[in-house]
Amino acid sequence: METKDAFRNPILTGFYPDPSICRAGDDYYMVTSSFEYYPGVPLFHSKDLVHWRQLGHVLDRPSQLDLDGTPCSKGIYAATIRYHAGMFYMITTFVVSQTGARRNFYVTSADPAGDWSDPVWMPDAPGIDSSFFFDDDGKAYVTANRVPPEGQQYPKHMEIWLQQYDLERRTMIGDKFSLWDGALKYAHAQEGPHIYKRDGYYYLLISEGGTGFTHAVTVARSERLTGPYEGCKANPILTHRHLGQSSGIVNVGHADLVETQAGEWWMVCLASRPFGGPYRNLGRETFLVPVAWEDGWPVVNPGKGIVEMESRRPALPEHRYPSLPACDHFDREVLDDRWNYIRTPRGEFLSLTERQGYLRLRLKPESIARAENPSFIGRRQQHMRFAARTVMEFAPAANGEAAGLVLLQNHDFQLRAEYGMVDGMTAVRLIERRDGIERFIAERACEAGKLYLKVEADGQLYRFDYAKQAEQWEILAADVDGRLLSSDVAGGFVGAYIGLYATSCGERSSADRYADFDWFEYKGEEV
CATH class of the missing domain: 2.60.120.200 (Jelly Rolls)
Incomplete structure (x- = not known):
């Protein structure tokens, strides 16, 4: 039950998977995957990280999103939202078919509640779960996953790559760098990369183990953006797979981090609430969990290490929105x-x-x-x-x-x-x-x-x-x-x-x- 000191998860109930979050001043914006549904990429706004209102959808015109013939559970995967120099960027992957192309693109807007641009396609960006990173010098970089250049060493073995992107020319520049193929060897499906910079280190957060019961979040860091990256010895920093399939919250993974104006760090992630057995009619939902930093590494929900149904509130003024009519x-x-x-x-x-x-x-x-x-x-x-x-x-x-x-x-x-x-x-x-x-x-x-x-x-x-x-x-x-x-x-x-x-x-x-x-x-x- 929600109180003045605690909130209740999930913060977005129902099918809102693969959350990504950014802050612009005192405002927070979040997007999730939408697959074959239209409009694409639901967009939310919050002031306190707990209460969210939907502003609309990022992809709300046929010129932005042509889903003709798209199979079920294909389409728009794992959107990432970022704010840089007065502009919002939403980058995502359009999965054309079961075995067809994975096409990455991004759209932009100076006002997230307004119209977003038509897609800028990125033919030189392979893989899924693309993400932007903007360094302190203003340079932009794209990261996503791909099959390792030397080939897969086990089923669904993937790695994370990085390349600089020229926003003015709308093209990749320089070399692609292989950053990391995760901490959980043989866990498979390394994906969902996000890069952050803190206290002189670049942190690479990914998901691995697949989006089901063995889903997990791991992290690595480097003093250089292009690596080499050192995995955290405490990896995975978040998973529920050890809790068993009878846990009230399962399949935890695909996370993104945000720092509040109060200096706190929080993580949004996907998870599922099974009921009537190991069945997840509600799909993958969006949860919120606190993060602390110890010895230069993120610690998720210190002292507990899992996502909870009830958690302490962020140190932000409560900001509710009117309830939507039933x-x-x-x-x-x-x-x-x-x-x-x-x-x-x-x-x-x-x-x-x-x-x-x-x-x-x-x-x-x-x-x-x-x-x-x-x-x-x-x-x-x-x-x-x-x-x-x-x-x-x-x-x-x-x-x-x-x-x-x-x-x-x-x-x-x-x-x-x-x-x-x-x-x-x-x-x-x-x-x-x-x-x-x-x-x-x-x-x-x-x-x-x-x-x-x-x-x-x-x-x-x-x-x-x-x-x-x-x-x-x-x-x-x-x-x-x-x-x-x-x-x-x-x-x-x-x-x-x-x-x-x-x-x-x-x-x-x-x-x-x-x-x-x-x-x-x-x-x-x-x-």
């Missing part, structure tokens, strides 16, 4: 920042103005069950116990037309409560899609111009209800297994989404085929 009445001309599309939206399938106070989703042939851009908007599941509900007006007129509420892990793992037409009859159905195979969990013959839909989750048990009149709920299905919404079952790197969608199931529909949603409400409860 119910979106769709009465604005643009979507709330909590909503996302799957991949870059194509076609005019959404309107908030054609019918005032309603979200109109036109039926598209593109399917939520394929790697396409369906007629869908979704928001993150952020609680183990929650209730979500909506009301829609929709009159299916042909077989395959459907609209409703979806709980989504990816296009092959989902739960859909939908109203549609099958064999000339309308019905409300609950469909489980598991590993690409669909089965009806429940089906009720139904004719309704207006239909209410609700899902309630208590851990991994989900209940679905429907109603023709407000609050006159009927059970569609109870005790539905929610574990298929975990990446531990479905694979990949993202957390579960809850959203609204409409489909013509592969058939072209006329422009007058749509579903109108009056409101959407999500209420979560901390457990």
Whole structure:
């Protein structure tokens, strides 16, 4: 429970992985990965490191982010945000496909809450998890991971490289330097590099061991930027793998450091909260942990060495933001920042103005069950116990037309409560899609111009209800297994989404085929 002396982790709940943070004066800015979801790279602002408000997204124009055909859990990886000489830089990797190119690029803005530039692509920057470092002399450097020039000595063996970057000419200059391949030999997947300078030393912070149960944070230092780097004898400086899979916080890693104006150091990192067994429906979330310096090395959460659910507050004035409303009445001309599309939206399938106070989703042939851009908007599941509900007006007129509420892990793992037409009859159905195979969990013959839909989750048990009149709920299905919404079952790197969608199931529909949603409400409860 949050008090005047303590805060509660995570500071960003739900699918907000790979956090990166920077400070500009008394203001803090943070970004996270977004993978195949659009807009890309959610951007947050804070004054006290504990309370955050979303400013928007860094990549919010199709000219910045083309996700057409991007597979699930590919797309935008591990963004880094930095502030230098009055300019903000966000650098990241676009993972094109399962085996295709890893393309690094950056965008800039003098005002993080305003428009960011179109991408500056960096064809000479290999690997993933690119990061900027600005030295005291103003020179810029890029670092990321790559396969070692002499080859991999064991599976997923990577190293960290560094090269100077000319910001004016927008090009790499000089040689690439091999810096370090980590402290945990044979742990694999050395990634997520960040460089800091403190008291005459350059510190290289990385993650290794993979982003799952064996994830860990390690650090090395050098008096020269290009090395050689000396690993900390206390490595890994942060991990939870020794706590076992029954720990309340697992998979800790991918960290970034920031120094406050009060002289304190803090670390943001990703971690997961499993529930109902080793299942992580909420994905990888953002946590905050204190850091001290001893004998020239960072010590994470001194005396404890782990990330805790409750921790002491930073020595900064508390700065809260107004709570966001639980119910979106769709009465604005643009979507709330909590909503996302799957991949870059194509076609005019959404309107908030054609019918005032309603979200109109036109039926598209593109399917939520394929790697396409369906007629869908979704928001993150952020609680183990929650209730979500909506009301829609929709009159299916042909077989395959459907609209409703979806709980989504990816296009092959989902739960859909939908109203549609099958064999000339309308019905409300609950469909489980598991590993690409669909089965009806429940089906009720139904004719309704207006239909209410609700899902309630208590851990991994989900209940679905429907109603023709407000609050006159009927059970569609109870005790539905929610574990298929975990990446531990479905694979990949993202957390579960809850959203609204409409489909013509592969058939072209006329422009007058749509579903109108009056409101959407999500209420979560901390457990």
